[in-house]
Amino acid sequence: MQxxxxxxxxxxxxxxxxERPLLSGAEIAIQALIDEGVEYVxxxxxxxVLHIYDALFQRGDAIKHVLVRHEQGATHxxxxxxxxxxxxxxxxVTSGPGATNAVTGIATAHLDSIPLVVITGQVPTPxxxxxxxxxxxxxGITRPCVKHNFLVKRLEDLAETIRKAFYIAQSGRPGPVVxxxxxxxxxxxxxxxxxxxxxxxxxxxNPAKRGHLxxxxxxxxxxxxxxxxxxxTGGGAVLDDAAAPLTELVRALGxxxxxxxxxxxAYPMTDKQFLGMLGxxxxxxxxxxxxxxxxxxxxxxxxxDRVTGKIEHFCPHAExxxxxxxxxSISKNVKVQVPIxxxxxxxxxxxxxxxxxSGGRPDQTALAAWxxxxxxxxxxxxxRYDRSSPMIKPQFAVxxxxxxxxxxxxxxxxxxxxxxxxxQFYPFxxxxxxxxxxxxxxxxxxxxxxxxxxxGHPDAQVACISGEASxxxxxxxxxxxxxxxxxxxxxxxxxGYMGMVRQWQEFFYESRYAHSYVDAxxxxxxxxxxxGHVGMRVEQPDQLESAMREAxxxxxxxxxxxxxxxxxxxxxxxxxxxxxxxxxxxxxxxxERELA
Amino acid sequence: MLVENEAGALSxxxxxxxxxxxxxxxxxxxxxDEASLSRMTLVTSGNDDIVEQIKKQLxxxxxxxxxxxxxxxxxxxxEMMLIKVKAAGPDREELKRLTxxxxxxxxxxxxxxxxxxxxxxxRKLDAFIGAVPEGLITExxxxxxxxxLRGAKGLTL
Numbered sequence: 001m002q003x004x005x006x007x008x009x010x011x012x013x014x015x016x017x018x019e020r021p022l023l024s025g026a027e028i029a030i031q032a033l034i035d036e037g038v039e040y041v042x043x044x045x046x047x048x049v050l051h052i053y054d055a056l057f058q059r060g061d062a063i064k065h066v067l068v069r070h071e072q073g074a075t076h077x078x079x080x081x082x083x084x085x086x087x088x089x090x091x092x093v094t095s096g097p098g099a100t101n102a103v104t105g106i107a108t109a110h111l112d113s114i115p116l117v118v119i120t121g122q123v124p125t126p127x128x129x130x131x132x133x134x135x136x137x138x139x140g141i142t143r144p145c146v147k148h149n150f151l152v153k154r155l156e157d158l159a160e161t162i163r164k165a166f167y168i169a170q171s172g173r174p175g176p177v178v179x180x181x182x183x184x185x186x187x188x189x190x191x192x193x194x195x196x197x198x199x200x201x202x203x204x205x206n207p208a209k210r211g212h213l214x215x216x217x218x219x220x221x222x223x224x225x226x227x228x229x230x231x232x233t234g235g236g237a238v239l240d241d242a243a244a245p246l247t248e249l250v251r252a253l254g255x256x257x258x259x260x261x262x263x264x265x266a267y268p269m270t271d272k273q274f275l276g277m278l279g280x281x282x283x284x285x286x287x288x289x290x291x292x293x294x295x296x297x298x299x300x301x302x303x304x305d306r307v308t309g310k311i312e313h314f315c316p317h318a319e320x321x322x323x324x325x326x327x328x329s330i331s332k333n334v335k336v337q338v339p340i341x342x343x344x345x346x347x348x349x350x351x352x353x354x355x356x357x358s359g360g361r362p363d364q365t366a367l368a369a370w371x372x373x374x375x376x377x378x379x380x381x382x383x384r385y386d387r388s389s390p391m392i393k394p395q396f397a398v399x400x401x402x403x404x405x406x407x408x409x410x411x412x413x414x415x416x417x418x419x420x421x422x423x424q425f426y427p428f429x430x431x432x433x434x435x436x437x438x439x440x441x442x443x444x445x446x447x448x449x450x451x452x453x454x455x456g457h458p459d460a461q462v463a464c465i466s467g468e469a470s471x472x473x474x475x476x477x478x479x480x481x482x483x484x485x486x487x488x489x490x491x492x493x494x495x496g497y498m499g500m501v502r503q504w505q506e507f508f509y510e511s512r513y514a515h516s517y518v519d520a521x522x523x524x525x526x527x528x529x530x531x532g533h534v535g536m537r538v539e540q541p542d543q544l545e546s547a548m549r550e551a552x553x554x555x556x557x558x559x560x561x562x563x564x565x566x567x568x569x570x571x572x573x574x575x576x577x578x579x580x581x582x583x584x585x586x587x588x589x590x591x592e593r594e595l596a
Numbered sequence: 597m598l599v600e601n602e603a604g605a606l607s608x609x610x611x612x613x614x615x616x617x618x619x620x621x622x623x624x625x626x627x628x629d630e631a632s633l634s635r636m637t638l639v640t641s642g643n644d645d646i647v648e649q650i651k652k653q654l655x656x657x658x659x660x661x662x663x664x665x666x667x668x669x670x671x672x673x674x675e676m677m678l679i680k681v682k683a684a685g686p687d688r689e690e691l692k693r694l695t696x697x698x699x700x701x702x703x704x705x706x707x708x709x710x711x712x713x714x715x716x717x718x719r720k721l722d723a724f725i726g727a728v729p730e731g732l733i734t735e736x737x738x739x740x741x742x743x744x745l746r747g748a749k750g751l752t753l
Contacts, residue, residue, distance in 0.1 A: 143608060144611055203661055204600065327652050327655070331648070
C-alpha cells in the first residue's frame with residue numbers, strides 16, 4: 001500500500017485551502033474526505049451524524065454516498081471496495097447501534113489488514129459518559145479491532161485527525177481506523193478556518209519503507225543454496241500490489257509456489273509453478289511440499305493456524321525466510337531464520353535485483369528432482385470428486401462458474417464450504433479478484449462486499465458465491481443493490497445446511513447435526529424478485545451452464561442464482577485439528593463412496 | 597516506555613495485555629518533563645519469545661513512542677511502599693528499630709500505629725514486609741517498580 005503522505009494533497013487543492021475558508025465541523029468532515037480523494041462513502045444516517053449528512057447533502061455530487069440497509073453492510077461494502085481497488089474504504093455511521101453494527105465489519109477488515117476509515121457519530125461532548133440516548137463508548141468497543149482510533153473532542157483537531165486516519169489506515173500494514181466525532185464538534189453554527197494538513201508528523205509511527213539489504217542478500221543466498229525450496233505467499237502480497245515483481249522472481253528462480261486463502265491471485269493460479277492453496281483445505285502437493293521443503297520463502301503471510309496445521313509439525317526441515325511489513329508478524333507463531341521487515345513489493349524487487357547482480361542460479365539438478373517429487377504428489381489428484389453425480393456438486397458449480405466467466409471475474413465469498421470450493425476450483429490469475437473474509441470468517445460478508453467491488457469496477461463482472469446460511473446474514477443489502485442498479489450475480493450453493501458446520505459434525509461429532517440444518521428457508525427466487533431482481537433456480541447438473549450463461553448475459557441486472565447442490569458433499573482434502581501438513585485426509589475414492 | 601500523554605493510551609496498553617493473554621505484574625505511569633509524554637514502567641514475565649512479541653506488539657501501538665527493555669542492560673529499579681502497622685507496647689520499639697535497619701522513615705505516628713515509608717528494590721520491600729512481626733500489618737500500599745537504565749544514555753525522543 002502506497003502511503004499518501006509522501007505526495008501530500010494535490011498542490012492545487014493546497015493552494016485553494018490556503019485561502020482558508022470558514023467551515024463547520026460537519027463541513028470539515030466532508031471537505032476532508034473530498035481532499036483525500038474519496039469517491040464513495042458507505043453509510044447510514046442517524047441523530048449524531050445529521051449535521052455531517054446535511055453537509056454532505058449540500059455538497060451535491062462531490063462525494064457519492066451509498067445508503068446501505070444495515071451498518072454491517074456499510075463496512076463490508078467499503079471493505080470490498082478497498083480490496084478490489086487498493087484504495088481506502090470509507091464509512092459513515094451514527095452513534096450507539098450504528099457504531100456497534102459496524103463493529104463486525106471493522107473487525108473483519110482488521111483481521112485481513114484492509115484500509116478503512118470509519119467515521120462514527122457520537123453524542124455531544126457534554127453528555128459523554130451520561131448514558132445518553134444512542135451512546136456507547138465507540139472508541140472503547142472498537143479498540144481491540146482497529147489499527148487505531150480517535151475521539152475528536154475539539155473542532156480544531158478534526159481536519160488533522162481525519163488526515164491521520166487516512167494515513168494510518170493505508171500505510172505500513174493497512175487496517176481500519178475509527179474516527180468518533182461528537183455531535184457538538186460538527187455544529188453547523190461554529191466555523192473555523194479550514195486547511196487540510198499537507199504534512200503530518202506522527203512521531204511514534206514510522207512504518208518500514210524498505211527491507212534491510214543485508215538480510216535480503218542473505219535470503220537470496222539461502223534461495224540459491226536450496227534443494228527443495230517453496231514460496232508461500234499471503235494477503236500481504238496482494239495488499240502491497242506485489243504481484244508483478246513476485247511473479248517475476250518466482251519465474252526467474254523456477255521454484256514452486258503456494259498461497260494462503262488471502263494471497264490467491266498474487267501469482268497466476270493457472271501457472272504450472274503454482275501448487276494450489278495450502279493449509280487446512282489446501283492441495284496435497286502444496287502441503288506435502290511444505291512438509292518436505294528445506295527453504296521456505298514466506299512473503300506477506302502470517303503463519304495462521306489454518307495454514308500451519310500443528311505448529312510442532314510445521315516445515316520440520318526448512319530454513320525460513322519471512323518478509324513482512326509488520327515486525328510483530330515475524331516469529332510470532334513460527335520461529336524464522338531470516339526475518340526481513342519491509343513492504344513486500346519493495347523487498348521482492350530488491351531480491352530480484354540482487355539475484356540478477358549475483359548471476360547465481362539455483363541447483364538445477366536438485367530442482368528437477370524436487371519438481372519430479374511434486375509432480376508425483378500432484379498425481380494423487382487430491383481434489384477429485386464424483387463427476388457422474390446426478391446432483392449438482394458444489395465443485396462442479398464453481399468449475400462451471402469459471403468456464404462461463406472465462407476466469408475474468410471479481411468473486412466475493414461468504415464463509416464456509418462454498419468459500420473453500422471457490423478457492424480450490426476457481427483459479428484467479430490476477431490479484432484483488434478473490435475477495436473473502438479469511439481472518440475473521442464473517443458470514444454475511446459476500447453480498448455487501450460485492451457492492452463495493454461493483455462500485456469500484458462498474459464495468460467488471462462481479463459475483464458473490466454464497467451459501468443459504470451466509471447469504472441470509474446480510475440479505476437486506478439486495479435493496480441497496482436495487483437502489484444503485486448494481487448488476488451483481490449471486491451464485492448460491494444451496495445445500496440446506498451450514499455446510500462446514502455439518503462437515504465438522506459428521507467428522508468429529510459422529511454425525512450429530514446439532515442445529516446446522518437450515519430449516520424454513522425462503523424461496524430465494526421469489527425473495528430476489530420481491531427486491532426487484534431476477535431470481536433463478538437450478539437443480540440439474542446439465543442445466544447449470546446454460547442458466548449461468550443466461551444470468552451473466554443480463555449485464556445490467558442483479559441476478560440471484562439459487563443452485564441446489566448435493567447436501568452431503570464435504571470439502572477435501574483436509575488437515576484435521578492437531579495434524580501436520582503430511583497428514584491430510586484425502587477425498588474418498590470411488591469404491592469408498594460406493595461402500596458408504 | 598514513553599507514551600503519548602493522551603486519553604486512551606493506558607487502556608490501549610492494558611487492553612493489549614489482556615487481549616493477548618500477557619501478564620502485567622505491575623504498571624506505573626506518570627507525566628515526564630515533556631508535557632506531551634508519559635513514562636510507563638511495566639513489569640511482565642514470559643520466556644524470550646513471549647517478551648519479544650510483547651515488545652513488538654507494544655511498539656505497534658500508535659501511542660507508544662519509545663520502548664526500552666530494562667532487563668537487557670544494567671538498570672536501577674525503585675519501588676516505594678507505604679505501610680501502616682499496629683504499633684503499641686513493646687512493638688513500638690521493635691518497629692522503630694526495624695525502620696532504622698531498612699533505612700525507612702516513619703512518616704505518621706498515633707498512639708497505636710505508625711506509617712512507614714520505604715523505597716528500594718522490590719525485594720527489599722518484600723523483606724521489610726517479611727520482617728514485620730506477624731499480625732502487625734494493617735495496610736500495604738506499593739507503587740510498583742519504576743526503572744531507569746544506568747549510564748549516560750537516556751530514553752528520550
